[in-house]
Each structure stands twice: as C-alpha cells, then as structure tokens.
Amino acid sequence: MLASIKQQITLTLRQQLLNRWTGLGCMGLLALTYAALASVIIENFAAQGNFSPIWPPSGLALAALLAGGYRLWPGIALGVFMANYLAGKSLEANLIFVIGNTCEPLIAVWILNWQLKGAGYQNIAGLERPGDYLRLGLAAILSITIGTILCVIGLYLIDELSPRVLTFSMLLWWIANLLGIVIFTPFFLTWRKLPEGWLEGSRILETAAFTGLTFLAGQIVFLEWFHQELGFIARGYWIIVFATWGAIRFGRHGITLVITMTFIQAMIGAAQGTGFFGRDLQESGLINMQLAFLVIAVIGLLLTLIIYELRKSQADMKLAALVYQRSSEAMMVTDANKCIISVNPAFTDVTGYQPDEVIGKNPKILSAGLNSKEFYRTMWQSISTTGKWQGEIQNRRKNGELFTEILSINTIYGPDGAIQGWVGLFSDISEKKRKEELIWKQANYDMLTELPNRRMIYDCLHEEIKRCQRDNRQLALILINLDRFREVNDTLGHLYGDQLLREVTRRLAVFTQGKGMLGRLGSDEFALILSDVNEIGRAGYCVNSILEQLAIPYHLDGEIAYLTASIGVALCPEDAGDVVSLLKCADQAMYTAKREGKNCFFYYTPSMQEAANTRMRLANDLRYAVQRNELVVHYQPIIDLADGSIRKAEALIRWQHPGIGLISPDNFIPIAEETGLIIEIGEWVFRQAAAQVQLCRARYNPEFQISVNKSPFQFKVDPARCHSWFEYLRQLGLPGESIVIEITESSLMEAKNNVCDYLLMLRDDGMQVALDDFGTGYSSLAYLKKFDIDYIKIDKSFVQNLSPDSDDLTLCEAMIVMAHKLNLSVVAEGIETWAQFELLQQIGCDFGQGYLFSKPVPANEFNQLFEKDTVFLLVS
Numbered sequence: 001m002l003a004s005i006k007q008q009i010t011l012t013l014r015q016q017l018l019n020r021w022t023g024l025g026c027m028g029l030l031a032l033t034y035a036a037l038a039s040v041i042i043e044n045f046a047a048q049g050n051f052s053p054i055w056p057p058s059g060l061a062l063a064a065l066l067a068g069g070y071r072l073w074p075g076i077a078l079g080v081f082m083a084n085y086l087a088g089k090s091l092e093a094n095l096i097f098v099i100g101n102t103c104e105p106l107i108a109v110w111i112l113n114w115q116l117k118g119a120g121y122q123n124i125a126g127l128e129r130p131g132d133y134l135r136l137g138l139a140a141i142l143s144i145t146i147g148t149i150l151c152v153i154g155l156y157l158i159d160e161l162s163p164r165v166l167t168f169s170m171l172l173w174w175i176a177n178l179l180g181i182v183i184f185t186p187f188f189l190t191w192r193k194l195p196e197g198w199l200e201g202s203r204i205l206e207t208a209a210f211t212g213l214t215f216l217a218g219q220i221v222f223l224e225w226f227h228q229e230l231g232f233i234a235r236g237y238w239i240i241v242f243a244t245w246g247a248i249r250f251g252r253h254g255i256t257l258v259i260t261m262t263f264i265q266a267m268i269g270a271a272q273g274t275g276f277f278g279r280d281l282q283e284s285g286l287i288n289m290q291l292a293f294l295v296i297a298v299i300g301l302l303l304t305l306i307i308y309e310l311r312k313s314q315a316d317m318k319l320a321a322l323v324y325q326r327s328s329e330a331m332m333v334t335d336a337n338k339c340i341i342s343v344n345p346a347f348t349d350v351t352g353y354q355p356d357e358v359i360g361k362n363p364k365i366l367s368a369g370l371n372s373k374e375f376y377r378t379m380w381q382s383i384s385t386t387g388k389w390q391g392e393i394q395n396r397r398k399n400g401e402l403f404t405e406i407l408s409i410n411t412i413y414g415p416d417g418a419i420q421g422w423v424g425l426f427s428d429i430s431e432k433k434r435k436e437e438l439i440w441k442q443a444n445y446d447m448l449t450e451l452p453n454r455r456m457i458y459d460c461l462h463e464e465i466k467r468c469q470r471d472n473r474q475l476a477l478i479l480i481n482l483d484r485f486r487e488v489n490d491t492l493g494h495l496y497g498d499q500l501l502r503e504v505t506r507r508l509a510v511f512t513q514g515k516g517m518l519g520r521l522g523s524d525e526f527a528l529i530l531s532d533v534n535e536i537g538r539a540g541y542c543v544n545s546i547l548e549q550l551a552i553p554y555h556l557d558g559e560i561a562y563l564t565a566s567i568g569v570a571l572c573p574e575d576a577g578d579v580v581s582l583l584k585c586a587d588q589a590m591y592t593a594k595r596e597g598k599n600c601f602f603y604y605t606p607s608m609q610e611a612a613n614t615r616m617r618l619a620n621d622l623r624y625a626v627q628r629n630e631l632v633v634h635y636q637p638i639i640d641l642a643d644g645s646i647r648k649a650e651a652l653i654r655w656q657h658p659g660i661g662l663i664s665p666d667n668f669i670p671i672a673e674e675t676g677l678i679i680e681i682g683e684w685v686f687r688q689a690a691a692q693v694q695l696c697r698a699r700y701n702p703e704f705q706i707s708v709n710k711s712p713f714q715f716k717v718d719p720a721r722c723h724s725w726f727e728y729l730r731q732l733g734l735p736g737e738s739i740v741i742e743i744t745e746s747s748l749m750e751a752k753n754n755v756c757d758y759l760l761m762l763r764d765d766g767m768q769v770a771l772d773d774f775g776t777g778y779s780s781l782a783y784l785k786k787f788d789i790d791y792i793k794i795d796k797s798f799v800q801n802l803s804p805d806s807d808d809l810t811l812c813e814a815m816i817v818m819a820h821k822l823n824l825s826v827v828a829e830g831i832e833t834w835a836q837f838e839l840l841q842q843i844g845c846d847f848g849q850g851y852l853f854s855k856p857v858p859a860n861e862f863n864q865l866f867e868k869d870t871v872f873l874l875v876s
Contacts, residue, residue: 029075032079032082039083039086039087041054041055041056041057054176054179054180054267054289055173055176055177055179055180056180056183056184057079057080057083057101057180058101058104058105058144058177058180058181058184059180059181059182059183059184059185059187059188060184060185060188061076061101061102061104061105062104062105062108062109062140062181062185063184063185063187063188063189064076064105064188065105065106065108065109066109066112066185066189067188067189067192070106070109073102073105073106076101076102076105077098077102080094080097080098080101080102081094081097081098084097084098090158090160092158092160093154093155093158093160096150096151096154096155096158097151099150099151099154100147100148100150100151100154101147101151103143103146103147103150104143104144104146104147104177105143106143107139107142107143107146107147108139108140108142108143108181109139111138111139111142111143112135112136112139115135115138115139133186133301136181136185137182140178140181140182140185141178144174144177144178144181145174147177148170148173148174148177149170151173152166152169152170152173175291179293179297182297182298182301183259183260183263183293183297184260186252186256186301187256187257187259187260190252190253190256191253191256191257195250195251195253195254198250198253206249207250210242210245210246210249210250210254211257213242214242214246214257214258214261214262215261215265217238217239217241217242217262218239218261218262218265218266219265220234220238221234221235221236221238221239221262221265221266221275221276222262222265222266222268222269222270222274222275222276222277223265223268223269223272223274223275224269224274224275224278234276235276236276236292239258239262239296240296240299240300242258242262243255243258243259243296243299243300243303244300244303245258246258246300247300247303247304247307248303248307251304251307252304254304255300255301255303255304258300259293259296259297259300262293262296263293266289266293267289270289277289277292324344325344325345326345327344327346328346328427329346329425329426329427330343330344330346330347330349330350330351330405330425330426330427330428331343331344331346331347331423331424331425332347332358332363332423332424332425332426333412333421333422333423333424334363334421334422334423334424335420335421336418336419336420336421338362338363338422339360339361339362340358340359340360340361340362340363341359341360341421342355342359343355343358343359350397350403350405350426350427350428351366351395351397351398352397352398352399353365353366353398357398363424366395366396367395367396368394368395368396368402370394370402371393371394379391379409383409383411383422387410387411387413388408388409388410388411389407389408389409390406390407390408390409391406391407392404392405392406392407392429393405393407402430403428403430404428404429404430404433405426405427405428405429406426406427406429407424407425407426408424408425408426409422409423409424410422410423410425443455444456446519446520448498448501448502448520449501449502449505449520450505451505451509451518451519451520451526452517452518452519452520453519453520453521454519454520454521454522456519457517457519457521457527457529458579460517460519460529461477461529461579461582461583462579464517464529464531465572465573465577465578465579465582467531468531468572468573469573469577473531473532473533474532474533474571474572474573474574475529475530475531475532475533475571475572476529476530476533476539476569476570476571476572477527477528477529477530477569477570477571477572477582477583477585477586478527478528478529478530478539478542478543478546478567478568478569478586479521479525479526479527479567479568479569479570479583479586479587479589479590480508480525480526480527480528480546480550480565480566480567480590481524481525481526481565481566481567481568481590481594482504482524482525482550482563482564482565483563483564483565483566483594483598483599484562484563484564485497485500485501485523485524485563486523486524488500488561488563492556492559492561496556496557496559496561499556499557500554500556500561500563501524503554503556504526504550504563505520505526507549507550507552508526508528508546508549508550511545511546511549512528512542512546515528515530515542516528516529516530516531517529517531527586528542528546530542533571539569539571540569540601543567543569543601544601546565546567547564547565547567547599547600547601550563550564550565551563551564551565551599564598564599565598565599566590566591566593566594566598566599566600566601567589567590567593567600567601567602568585568586568587568588568589568590568591568592568593568601568602568604569586569589569601569602569603569604570582570583570585570586570589570603570604571603571604575604585604586604588604589601589602589603589604589605590602595670615671618663618667618668618671619671619674619675621657622655622668622671622672622675622677623675623677625655625657625681626680626681626684628658630655630656630657630658631653631654631655631656631681631684631685632653632654632655632656632858633651633652633653633654633685633688633689633692633858633859634651634652634653634654634856634857634858634862635649635650635651635652635692635706635856635857635858635859635862636649636650636652636849636854636855636856636857637649637849637853637854637862637865638650638707638827638847638848638849639847639848639849639853640846640847641828641837641840641841641845641846641847641848642841642846646700646701646865646866647701647703647704647705647847648704648705648706648707648740648827648847649692649696649704649705649706649707649862650706650707650709650742650849650856651685651688651689651692651706651707651708651709652665652709652856653665653669653681653685654856655668669711672711673711673712673713676713678711678713678714679713679714682710682711682714685708686708686725686728686739687728689706689708689739690706690728690729690732690734690738690739691732692706692859692862693705693706693734693738693739694732694733694734694738695863696863696866697734697738699863699866700866701866704738705737705738705739705740705768706738706739706740707739707740707741707742707770708739708740708741708742709742709743709772710741710742710743712743712744715758723761725739725767726765726767735766736762736765736766736767737766737767737768739767739768740767740768740769740770740790740791741762741767741768741769741770742769742770742771742772742793743769743770743771743772744771744772744773745771745773745774745776756787759787759788760788763788768790768791769787769788769789769790769791770789770790770791770792770793770827771784771789771791771792771793772793773793773795774792774793774794774795774815775794775795775797775798775811775815776795776797784822784824789824790824790825791824791825791826791827791847792815792819792824792825792826792827793826793827793828793829793849794812794815794816794826794827794828794829794845795829795830796829796830796850797830798811798812798815799812799828799829799830799831799836799840799850800830800832802835802836802839802840803835803839804839809839809843812828812840812843812845813843813844816843816844816845817844820844825846825847826845826846826847827845827846827847827848827849828840828845828847828848828849828850829849829850830849830850831848831849831850831851831852831853832850832851832852833852834852836850836852837852
C-alpha cells in the first residue's frame with residue numbers, strides 16, 4: 001500500500017516537473033522568436049528611430065496567449081526587452097515598451113474571456129466562426145488603444161517623443177499594432193495545424209500553382225521583377241485575385257498564407273524602396289501599405305468566412321436531403337392547405353404509395369376510418385395550440401392492410417409567423433405492437449390452454465375483491481384440481497396429457513362462458529371466479545355441473561381416459577377479504593375434497609383451517625419422530641390356512657406421539673409422503689423388520705417372512721438405493737426371500753418404469769413382492785405378468801361380507817384360481833370370523849390375515865405368539 005502511494009506521488013511530481021519545464025521551454029522559444037522578429041522590424045522599418053509603423057510581433061504575442069494561455073506572458077515581456085535592448089533603446093524606454101507591449105495581449109485575452117462569460121477564451125483560437133473574428137477584432141482595438149496610449153504617453157514623458165508628432169505617432173503606432181494582429185494572429189493560429197489535402201492527387205498541381213503564382217505576383221508588384229515587361233500593368237489589386245483564389249479553394253490556410261506572404265514581400269520592397277510601396281517608407285511612413293493590407297486582410301477573411309458558412313449550409317442541406325431520402329422513418333410534407341407536396345422513400349416502403357400517387361392529395365388517403373372524429377379534433381387542437389402532436393394511430397396501406405404507426409406532426413412557420421405547412425414523421429410499429437402483445441400474452445396467459453395464467457388470475461381476483469367490497473356483493477373462488485391426471489400423463493405420455501388438458505379447458509370454457517373468469521393456475525389446477533354470487537346455491541349448482549362435465553370419458557386419439565375433479569369453494573368476504581387468504585381457503589377446501597374420496601367439492605369451513613394447522617404441526621413433529629424414537633413397528637401374523645401355523649407377518653408402523661398418543665399410519669403416512677420423510681421412515685421400518693425376521697428365523701421358523709409396505713413415493717428415488725437393503729440383509733445373515741415387499745396397484749400405474757427396474761433388482765436378489773389391496777383397482781393381468789408378482793392380497797372389502805352364496809365368494813374364488821394358474825400365492829386380508837376362515841380354506845386360499853388371529857401387536861407380544869406355539873386351526 002505504501003509502495004503504491006509512493007509510486008503515485010513520484011509520478012505526480014514527475015508530471016508537474018515535466019509541465020513546468022515544458023512551460024519554461026515554450027516561454028523561452030516565444031521570447032527568442034519575439035525578439036528576433038521585433039529586431040528585424042526595428043532595424044529595417046523603424047520610423048524616425050523610435051517605433052515601427054508595422055508591428056507583426058503583436059500578432060505573435062496574442063496568438064501565443066490564445067493558444068498557450070496566460071502562463072506564456074513572461075516570454076512576451078522577455079522578448080520585448082531583448083529586442084529593444086539589441087536596438088539600443090534606453091532602459092526607461094525599454095521598460096515602457098515592455099509594459100505596453102506585454103499588457104496589450106493580456107488585456108485582449110481578458111476582454112475575450114469577459115465576452116465569453118468565463119466559457120474560455122481559448123474556444124475562439126480555432127477561428128472557425130464569424131463571431132470569433134468579430135470578438136478578436138473588438139478585443140484587439142480596445143487592447144491596442146490601451147497599449148498605444150501607455151507606450152506613446154510614456155515615451156513623451158521621458159522626452160523620447162516630441163509633442164509635435166504625438167498624435168501622428170499614436171495613430172501610426174495604433175494602426176501598426178492592429179495590422180499586426182489582423183494579419184499575423186490568424187496566420188499563427190491557423191497554421192498551428194497544417195492543412196489537409198493540399199498534397200493529395202490532383203491538388204498537388206493546384207497547390208503548387210497557387211503558392212508559386214502568389215509568390216511571383218508579390219515579387220512583380222512589390223519587388224519589381226520583370227519591371228521592364230510588366231511594370232506598366234503591375235498593380236496592388238493583383239493580390240485581391242490571389243486572396244480570392246486562396247479563400248475559395250484553400251480556405252483559412254490559403255487566405256492567411258496569401259496575406260502574410262505578400263505583406264512580407266511588400267515590407268521588403270518598401271524597405272528597399274522598390275515596388276508598389278517603394279516610396280511610402282520615406283514619405284508617409286507606410287500608412288498607405290498599412291491601410292491597403294488592412295483592407296485586404298479584412299476583405300479576405302470575410303470572404304473566407306462567407307464561403308465557409310455557405311459550405312456549411314450546403315453540407316447541412318445535403319445532409320438534410322440525405323437524411324430525408326435515406327431515413328427509415330417515413331416523412332410527409334404538406335402545404336398550408338394540407339395537401340401533400342413531398343414524401344420520402346420510406347413513406348413508399350411503409351404505405352405502398354408512390355410519390356406521384358399521393359402528391360397533391362390530402363393525407364386522409366391513408367386513413368383506415370378507425371379513429372373517431374373526436375380523436376382528430378383533439379389532435380388538431382393540440383397542433384393549433386402547441387404547433388405539434390405525437391401519438392399512435394391506425395392507418396391503411398395501399399394494399400388495404402392495416403398498420404399501426406407512431407406519428408409526429410410539426411408545424412412549419414414562415415418568417416412572418418404564418419403557417420406554411422406541416423411535416424409528418426411516422427414509423428410502422430405494427431411488428432413492435434405484435435411483439436408487445438405476445439410478451440403481454442405470454443406473461444398473462446397459459447400457452448397450452450390459452451387461459452389466463454396464475455398472474456392474471458391474481459390481478460383480476462384482486463380487482464374483483466375490491467369491486468365486491470365497494471358494491472357490497474359476494475364473490476366465489478372455485479379451485480378445480482384434476483384427479484389422477486398425473487397417472488394418465490405418466491401412463492399415456494405428455495402429448496396425451498396436453499391433449500387432455502385442452503379438452504378439459506374446452507369443457508370448462510363452454511360451461512363457464514358468461515358465468516365468470518376461468519384460468520389455469522398450474523399443471524392440473526384451474527380457477528373460476530364467479531363475480532356476483534347472491535346465493536350460495538348458485539356456486540353449488542355450478543360446481544356440480546362442472547363435476548358432471550369433467551367425469552365424461554375422454555377420447556384421445558384411440559385412447560380412452562377417465563378423469564374426475566376435486567373442487568374447493570371459498571367466498572368473499574365471508575371466508576376472506578384478500579387474494580392470498582381467499583386462495584388459501586379455497587385450496588384447503590379443495591384438498592379436503594381430495595382426501596374425502598375425490599370427484600366431489602367442499603366449501604371452506606374454519607375447521608379446515610384447524611385441520612390444516614394440525615397437519616402442519618404433525619409435519620413439523622414428524623421430522624424428529626425417528627430421532628426421538630417415537631415410531632414403533634407392530635406385526636400382524638399371516639396364517640397358513642392349511643395347518644393354521646404362523647408363516648409370515650406384516651410390519652405396520654405406528655407413531656407414539658408424546659402429546660397426542662398413538663397415531664394411525666392413515667393420519668401421518670400421507671404427511672410423510674408430502675414432505676419426503678417417507679424415505680427416511682421407510683428405511684427405518686425396513687431395518688426394524690429385518691432385525692425381527694432374523695430373530696424369528698433363529699428361534700421359531702427358519703423360513704419365516706415379514707412383509708414391508710413400500711410407498712409409491714419410495715420408487716421415485718434412485719433405484720440403486722435398494723442395494724443398501726441387500727447389503728444389510730447379508731450383514732444379518734439373511735437371504736433376500738426373508739423380506740416381502742408389499743406394493744399397491746397405484747404404485748405400478750404412477751411410476752411403472754421405476755417400479756419395473758426396482759422389482760427386477762428385488763427379484764435378482766431373491767426378494768419377493770406382494771400386490772396389496774388386489775381387486776380394488778384395475779386388477780390388470782398385464783401387471784401381474786410384467787412385474788413378476790409373487791403374492792396377491794385380496795382386499796378385506798371382499799372378505800368382510802363373505803358367505804356361501806355371495807358374489808364376493810365367487811369373486812374370491814375366481815381371483816384364487818387365476819392366481820394359482822399364474823403360479824402366485826394368495827393372502828386374504830380382513831378375516832374376522834371362523835366362517836370366513838372355513839370358506840377361504842374351501843376355495844383354496846393359501847394364507848389369511850385378520851383380527852380373527854391377531855391384531856397388529858408390538859414385537860414382544862408377537863414373539864409370545866410363537867412361544868405359546870399357537871396353531872389357529874386347532875383353536876376352532
């Protein structure tokens with residue numbers, strides 16, 4: 001850090017030192033140049049030995065300060081002193097010259113800075129505007145007047161100047177200094193930068209001719225070259241010809257070169273007593289030459305500026321014409337009668353009209369007739385008041401196509417303030433409008449169904465709630481969630497899923513048209529806003545009709561899908577008074593419908609909020625249930641119906657909540673599935689069951705098996721995780737067949753690819769699979785064949801009403817026969833009576849499970865059943 005600061009300070013000091021030495025060098029060079037130029041003038045052109053009637057150093061001094069700033073004034077003072085010292089002037093006279101000649105450019109610069117109001121006198125150093133020359137001339141006149149008075153009066157006071165020639169001397173001095181500034185200041189400032197293009201191509205010849213002929217003319221007129229041949233026609237006005245040539249063809253560099261070059265030639269000729277002003281030095285003190293070159297300089301510089309201004313003007317006109325012709329923005333000019341007098345090519349590109357088709361006609365030729373008279377009245381009122389107008393308007397192209405344009409109209413006023421016409425500029429923004437509409441639609445509409453999306457539903461619901469509160473009306477928010485949509489989507493594919501959603505949208509849109517706003521909130525969730533619900537029965541009628549419409553089978557390109565919906569209804573302001581709360585209420589009502597069996601609807605009630613809070617608390621507590629050892633596994637025996645012995649058991653989890661007590665899995669397993677905790681809980685149950693089956697095989701039955709239920713959500717994890725189960729069984733010295741995995745038909749339907757991979761790995765390691773709740777779903781034989789099932793478990797709903805002449809007995813027997821034909825074993829669930837037991841024995845059922853034998857009990861009680869050597873066949 002210190003090194004960096006030191007380096008920065010060093011660089012700053014070096015820069016300051018360099019700037020100081022550079023300034024000193026410039027001052028020294030200026031002093032030498034000034035002294036040399038002044039010495040030449042004093043030696044050759046001093047009148048009466050006191051001063052020169054021509055003083056170019058004044059132009060050099062002012063140019064130096066304009067270009068380099070105030071810091072160079074010591075160089076001027078030193079140069080004046082050196083020149084007068086070399087000329088032999090007295091010390092008093094020298095000091096007067098130093099004061100007068102140094103103050104003169106300083107005062108001029110101060111006046112320029114004052115004229116520009118502190119904007120910087122160096123801004124005029126380029127001499128590119130007429131105002132720059134005018135300011136320079138005014139500053140020169142004032143500063144020269146002051147400097148002349150100081151010098152002449154000073155010389156008079158020290159008796160260097162007699163009173164007899166005081167007035168003439170002052171005039172001659174004043175003109176000499178003014179001429180020095182008028183001629184030499186523009187020269188020095190202009191030639192700081194060399195001209196461009198003088199030595200390129202054919203310009204070389206013209207440049208050579210211009211400089212050569214100018215020099216030759218000066219020699220002829222002022223130094224009497226070819227005097228015998230041309231002396232009788234050599235006149236001073238020749239210089240005006242070359243000054244004009246230089247101004248027109250070579251600009252400021254040319255005119256300043258002509259004036260400076262010929263002035264020097266004229267001075268040399270006057271000093272030698274030859275040429276046009278040969279006798280003036282002795283007779284009139286070169287007053288004629290001064291006045292002549294003052295006129296030439298002023299005329300030449302004015303001519304240069306006029307030409308420069310014209311070329312600027314011409315460039316602007318060309319640029320304006322180029323912009324008009326090549327602009328991508330369409331332009332149209334009308335006269336005071338609102339008739340088109342000019343259009344540009346972009347006008348033709350946008351409208352399709354050629355110039356000859358619209359010139360002389362009213363711009364109404366473009367009108368599409370879509371804007372009202374009030375629109376045009378307001379537009380022209382703005383133009384009349386402010387002189388301009390801008391806005392969007394729809395017009396029609398020549399081919400009849402509509403387009404939207406952004407139009408600007410500006411009034412053209414004459415010198416007298418009268419309206420001469422109007423200029424219209426417009427751009428076709430049709431594509432931009434289409435893109436904006438597309439972006440807006442993408443932001444507010446669902447691309448698949450073209451219904452309002454969640455964002456737009458929220459915005460509209462917010463506005464409707466405010467309207468209902470203002471008008472004291474009631475609003476109903478209906479959330480519609482499709483049942484089994486994911487199952488259909490995963491089974492048939494996403495293309496069928498999209499087709500199904502579009503058909504659902506069509507049915508809902510047809511039914512709800514004119515009743516309220518329909519939108520899609522997410523994958524399989526829709527929302528309907530009924531804005532004016534005076535009676536709650538109207539919402540109920542609407543919802544029942546929606547359920548009927550959605551329950552009709554869907555024909556999807558050769559496939560038939562069956563779908564229902566779960567619907568929740570919340571009312572505003574009865575249930576909630578803001579968007580978030582109302583959506584939350586409707587959502588809770590919809591989930592209640594989902595839990596209550598689907599294909600139904602529920603109104604929101606406060607108890608739903610209480611239930612939701614309870615579920616949330618249970619979810620939070622369940623996260624720590626495993627760590628706190630609050631979970632426990634109960635085992636229900638599975639009996640061999642042939643001999644009544646305990647051959648298997650099903651592991652069933654329970655939650656011993658410290659505050660609530662024993663919680664059934666029906667109440668917390670759905671929460672575990674929703675939160676993802678089912679993975680951790682499932683791993684824990686498996687390890688508990690493996691330890692129990694190890695004990696039972698060692699003590700009671702070497703072929704004993706325990707069934708473990710597997711949630712569909714567990715199949716969604718990495719199938720390779722099941723390898724950890726096999727490794728754990730090997731650590732316990734157990735074969736794969738010691739554990740039976742129980743799955744439901746819904747597991748096979750919701751993630752059949754994952755399940756297939758999982759089951760194949762289970763089979764490879766010897767683990768068996770039982771299909772639970774068989775008969776309640778599709779009971780597809782394809783599932784039994786494809787997924788390598790070992791057992792089917794007949795659902796208890798078929799067993800509970802079993803009697804000798806019942807249809808349930810026929811169905812059970814059919815399932816058993818089918819299973820045996822497929823080499824599958826059968827377990828009957830829910831056996832509660834000996835009659836059921838005997839009927840199942842008679843139709844050949846392999847195993848039984850139910851309260852007749854034992855309810856699910858903890859591991860220690862389950863072990864006691866073995867220790868008592870229980871044989872249920874003998875109990876009867």
